[in-house]
Amino acid sequence: MNVRRLLVILVLGWVRPLTFAQNPTISLDLYASNFTRPTDVESAGDARLFVSEIGGKIKVIQNDTVLNTPFVDISSKINNPQWSGIFSFAFHPDYAQNGKIYVMYVRSPDAQVQISQFNRSTSDPNQADPTEFPILTIPYNNPIGHRGGEIAFGQDGYLYIATGDNADGGRAVVGDPLNQAQNLALVFGKILRIDVNSATPYNIPTTNPYQSPNDNIPDEIWARGLRNPWRMTFDKLNGDLWLGDNGQDGWEEVDFVANGSAGGQNFGWRCYEGNHRYPYQVTCDDSTTMTFPLLEYAGFDHNGGNTASVIGGYVYRGAQHPSLYGHYLYGDYASGKIWTLKRELNGTYTNVLQSPNLPNLIAFGQDSSGELYAISFFGGNLYKIKTDNCPPTLSLTAPVGGTQNFKASLQIEGQNTIESGANITYQAGNSIVLLPNFQVVAGSVFKATIAGCP
Ligand SMILES: [Ca+2]
Ligand SMILES: [Ca+2]
Structure with missing residues (x-):
């Protein structure tokens, strides 16, 4: 020595x-701009980023430039270029080898939600072949009902699909009057889980909680009780599931499920909105069977009449900003607020409102190095999340x-x-x-x- x-x-x-919690201070750096109503940001596992627009295009950012020709263009297939087109997309975990990309969109003319697979072009890595391979259709029948949602691969290699409750989202209406999110006979207000690797279009994982064909429950259902899940991600380090579920008028919530869960969670809606009994639902399962949110925050009724819509994000696992490591970023579409939340293994957490404000925040994204991004729907701008140079x-x-x-x-x-x-x-x-x-x-x-x- x-x-x-x-x-x-x-x-x-x-x-x-030292035992004090360390709180990062974030900032937003403009990364790319001029998107038209962007909805989602994804990485294919390389240096590029991909941004979907609600109108039906997925664009490529390569070497800091947005390429003119879109990667995917399903503009002719989507329901409405203003509000109901591409909601989410996901690259297969083995995309580098198999070139498969999955797109969740509201289709024309019936406004049902279509999940389809496309293939990377064999001649151009910045283009997908236009041939569509349908995987699954969510048969929404309420023209203005919540359609979710998100598609994302879990660490188990299965494709998870978060769906909305098919009910109206208007202010001061009774939420989900048909109680569809609780109803296990319906695929609305659920997380579905399918295996797209062992069959075409998919298999039911044998470990799905309702995989029995004789229980009158769709075998795809993995969890229930969601209202309008907007953004569900898996921690790239440990596979934990994080989800933002938009509340009715009362409470917004962030839900958490540790990796390796057998599924079958009931996230509560519409028996509960956040942690609060929703008064319009008469019969409910025992509250001890519910999975209550990790965190809730006040919605319209408890927030001075200010609208709120949670946007779930990602746990930061990058290297460029050490103080942000392990913190979950999430935000709010209506207020533009962004928070960092550090969850400890015992379930306690530290939640910090950050100073940058991003109006119409619609999604967070994560690149192949674990660096995070945020995008604004009307602003059309993509920002890279950074930490203050001097926390x-x-x-x-x-x-x-x-x-x-x-x-x-x-x-x-x-x-x-x-x-x-x-x-x-x-x-x-x-x-x-x-x-x-x-x-x-x-x-x-x-x-x-x-x-x-x-
Ligand atoms: Ca079943
Ligand atoms: Ca809930």
């Missing part, structure tokens, strides 16, 4: 490890290499490795604390300086 290492350990003998505190746990300068206005705590050949500076306004796991390996340079952010 060299003298320097010994000194670090001696100093640590009286430094109490109050920074806690570094992952190894760092290269030449980097980490800054915090108050304190940096390091329990990480400075990799060989690295040239790293920690700059903090008040203190730099090195915990026992901190290590500077041979051949690297590490500097610590007490200085505020410039």
Whole structure:
């Protein structure tokens, strides 16, 4: 042990490890613009991003440029280019090999929701073949009813489909009067789960909770009790499911299901709106059978008459913004608010309203490196989520290499490795604390300086 290492350990003998939650401070950087009513952002697992427009196109962003020719164009098949076209799309987890992309859209003329597969062109990686392979149709029959939704692959390789309750969303109407989200005979207000890999168009996973053909429950149903789920994602690190469910007039909610769940959750609607008994539903299953939200926030009735519509997002798993690591980003379409939520393993969480405001926030996106994006429906702009260059505190746990300068206005705590050949500076306004796991390996340079952010 060299003298320097010994000194670090001696100093640590009286430094109490920090226990305060570290809250990132985010900002929005314009990344691409001039989309027409964009609805969703996805990555194919490479450096490109793809953005869907409600009118039926999926566009490619490559080398910071939006390509003129869309990747997918189903403009002639969608129901309404203003409001009801492409809602969501998803690349197959093995897209690099099989070139399969899945699109969820409201189709013309019957306004049912169609989920179809398309194939990457064999001649142009920025084009999909126009041939459509139908997978599943959600038979919505209320012309103005909630249609959800989201399609996304889970870590189990199955395709999850979040559906709306097929009921009107108007202000001050009774929500889901036909109680469709609770009704297990209907696919409305549900999460469905299908296996698109072992059969055409799909198989029912044998572990689906209602897979028995004799129970009068569609075998696709995995969970129920949703009103209008808008955005469902899986944590790319651990496969946990996160979902934003739009409330009626009372409460917006964020739902959470840990990876490996057997399914069968009842998320409550319309027996419950958020954590609150919905007064118009007379008979309900026992509340102990319900899966209540991780978090709720006030909707129209409890919010001074201000409209609210939750937009579920992603857990940040990128490397560019260490203070954001492990935080779930979500927002609100009506208010433009964006929050970061850090959930601990015991289910408690820290929820922080961030200062940037994005009107008509319609979706978050995640690129192949885990960096996050947000897009505005009427604004037509795509933003990259960044953290303030100078957060109050920074806690570094992952190894760092290269030449980097980490800054915090108050304190940096390091329990990480400075990799060989690295040239790293920690700059903090008040203190730099090195915990026992901190290590500077041979051949690297590490500097610590007490200085505020410039
Ligand atoms: Ca069944
Ligand atoms: Ca609920």
